[in-house]
Amino acid sequence: MTSDPAPAIRVHNLSKTFRKGFQTTRALDEVSLEIVSGEMVALIGASGSGKSTLMRHISGLMLADKAGDGMIEVLGYPVQEGGRMARGVRLVRGRVGVIFQQFNLVDRLSLMTNVVLGVLGRIPAWRGWFGLFTRDEKLRALEALRRVGIDQYASQRASTLSGGQQQRAAIARALVQGAEVILADEPIASLDPESARRVMENLARINREDGITVVVSLHQVDFATRYCPRTVALRDGQVVYDGPSEALTHEFLRELYGAAGEELILPGPIGGPAPKARSAAHLRPASA
Amino acid sequence: MTVIDNTGSAAQAMPQLQLPERDLKRSLVNLAGWAVALAVLAWAWEGSEMNPLALVQDSANMAEFASGFFPPNFHEWPTMLQEMLVTIQVAIWGTVLAVVCSIPCGILSSKNIVPWWVYQPMRRLMDAARAINEFVFAMLFVVAVGLGPFAGVLALWIHTTGVLAKLFSEAVEAIDPNPVEGIRATGADGIHEVIYGVIPQVLPLWISFSLYRFESNLRSATVIGIVGAGGIGMVLWEFIRGFYYAETAAVMIIIIGTVTVLDMISQVLRERFT
Numbered sequence: 048m049t050s051d052p053a054p055a056i057r058v059h060n061l062s063k064t065f066r067k068g069f070q071t072t073r074a075l076d077e078v079s080l081e082i083v084s085g086e087m088v089a090l091i092g093a094s095g096s097g098k099s100t101l102m103r104h105i106s107g108l109m110l111a112d113k114a115g116d117g118m119i120e121v122l123g124y125p126v127q128e129g130g131r132m133a134r135g136v137r138l139v140r141g142r143v144g145v146i147f148q149q150f151n152l153v154d155r156l157s158l159m160t161n162v163v164l165g166v167l168g169r170i171p172a173w174r175g176w177f178g179l180f181t182r183d184e185k186l187r188a189l190e191a192l193r194r195v196g197i198d199q200y201a202s203q204r205a206s207t208l209s210g211g212q213q214q215r216a217a218i219a220r221a222l223v224q225g226a227e228v229i230l231a232d233e234p235i236a237s238l239d240p241e242s243a244r245r246v247m248e249n250l251a252r253i254n255r256e257d258g259i260t261v262v263v264s265l266h267q268v269d270f271a272t273r274y275c276p277r278t279v280a281l282r283d284g285q286v287v288y289d290g291p292s293e294a295l296t297h298e299f300l301r302e303l304y305g306a307a308g309e310e311l312i313l314p315g316p317i318g319g320p321a322p323k324a325r326s327a328a329h330l331r332p333a334s335a
Numbered sequence: 336m337t338v339i340d341n342t343g344s345a346a347q348a349m350p351q352l353q354l355p356e357r358d359l360k361r362s363l364v365n366l367a368g369w370a371v372a373l374a375v376l377a378w379a380w381e382g383s384e385m386n387p388l389a390l391v392q393d394s395a396n397m398a399e400f401a402s403g404f405f406p407p408n409f410h411e412w413p414t415m416l417q418e419m420l421v422t423i424q425v426a427i428w429g430t431v432l433a434v435v436c437s438i439p440c441g442i443l444s445s446k447n448i449v450p451w452w453v454y455q456p457m458r459r460l461m462d463a464a465r466a467i468n469e470f471v472f473a474m475l476f477v478v479a480v481g482l483g484p485f486a487g488v489l490a491l492w493i494h495t496t497g498v499l500a501k502l503f504s505e506a507v508e509a510i511d512p513n514p515v516e517g518i519r520a521t522g523a524d525g526i527h528e529v530i531y532g533v534i535p536q537v538l539p540l541w542i543s544f545s546l547y548r549f550e551s552n553l554r555s556a557t558v559i560g561i562v563g564a565g566g567i568g569m570v571l572w573e574f575i576r577g578f579y580y581a582e583t584a585a586v587m588i589i590i591i592g593t594v595t596v597l598d599m600i601s602q603v604l605r606e607r608f609t
Contacts, residue, residue: 168522
């Protein structure tokens with residue numbers, strides 16, 4: 048954690064109710080959260096616990112309930128308040144990089160073009176309309192691709208790359224964007240273990256080297272304890288734990304989530320050279 | 336659980352299979368549907384004065400009439416080809432102008448891009464452009480801008496814009512919203528979202544639709560000449576009106592040949608883009 052205590056993200060009393068017919072689901076229940084600039088925080092929880100919903104609210108892609116005083120501030124700028132999008136939200140979005148579970152690259156555009164689009168929020172709009180990106184901006188895109196290790200595919204269409212490579216390209220796009228905060232919403236949920244490890248390592252590296260605040264929602268706690276010093280755990284839209292990731296032993300998780308906790312635990316070690324190696328003793332018990 | 340088979344032990348655990356019961360209500364509805372369909376056919380038969388017997392009774396007349404077409408008379412082929420080229424030129428410009436207009440009109444008719452108070456009026460406008468046949472538009476434009484191919488271009492342009500905008504917007508409504516969200520999250524504006532998130536996804540379909548419309552515009556362009564909007568249709572109409580059936584046959588052969596060749600070219604192009 049840095050010595051600078053400025054809050055990068057401030058969520059206060061945020062609630063979100065989904066209505067479908069006569070059924071209402073409380074996806075977020077008065078969530079309050081503060082994340083300091085330069086932190087790398089994991090957001091964990093079982094499916095349906097509200098991780099993605101919270102992420103989408105912070106990135107200004109979804110509006111909270113109108114009732115109540117729920118509000119979100121990112122880098123000191125309001126994103127939404129009382130269920131209304133703030134005026135300058137597009138400028139805030141430009142400073143926040145979002146990484147999605149499904150990568151959200153444009154398949155038919157080259158990797159290079161996908162990544163250079165990160166500058167759209169910072170350049171005059173008309174330059175973007177006509178695709179007039181400067182040499183400098185293109186070089187920056189290439190540089191970002193090199194940092195995540197896929198610059199050799201720059202001219203290929205995004206659709207020709209593997210999921211892990213596409214996700215790293217999405218990280219490169221956030222780098223080109225000059226994002227000060229990166230919100231990664233289940234970035235490794237649809238990747239194989241090796242690609243997942245690489246994506247997490249890239250996120251950890253840009254957090255370490257560039258001081259970018261990273262919030263990453265994860266399905267499996269093992270990745271949280273390995274890469275993120277701090278974890279926020281959600282259950283049924285409420286924060287049930289907020290503290291050092293090391294405290295999240297498997298026993299504690301079972302206590303927090305009961306039987307649902309099982310899905311948060313990886314059946315095996317993450318693999319690769321591990322900073323905090325886990326032994327096979329954490330294998331899931333035979334019957335849950 | 337009933338034992339229905341004692342040859343295998345695995346089958347013993349299976350409950351007896353039962354066919355779903357026949358639903359009386361559904362069969363009745365089905366039957367009623369057929370009755371309505373037949374009634375519509377009978378009703379339309381009356382109105383269109385269908386008379387298959389005439390085909391047999393007047394077959395001698397028809398044979399004589401048809402014989403007038405043979406052999407086709409190509410004596411005036413330079414004029415015919417010249418006018419055929421004009422028809423192709425009309426189809427090209429009618430289609431190009433329509434494609435250019437259909438891009439904004441198609442986007443503005445898409446539910447997932449603009450609010451209802453934009454797409455509803457836009458869609459109704461496109462409905463109107465589509466509802467009126469290009470033949471009718473041609474007659475109106477001949478009055479407005481005078482006889483000649485330009486009236487034909489205008490007619491094709493309006494009608495095709497109506498058609499293509501609808502097809503374009505249907506393609507846009509079927510896109511994957513995720514990449515668009517990815518673009519939005521970088522702080523891009525709405526136009527950026529369309530240019531980089533939407534258009535790359537729909538482009539192959541749009542190209543295919545446009546080429547297909549060029550094919551049908553070429554066919555339409557041969558007809559709109561009849562109302563004075565230039566091209567081969569005008570020549571065709573002159574010959575038919577003057578009872579020059581051998582020449583009419585020649586023009587028809589030229590039209591068939593041209594349309595076939597251009598259809599084939601456009602088909603090859605379309606396959607390359609999808």
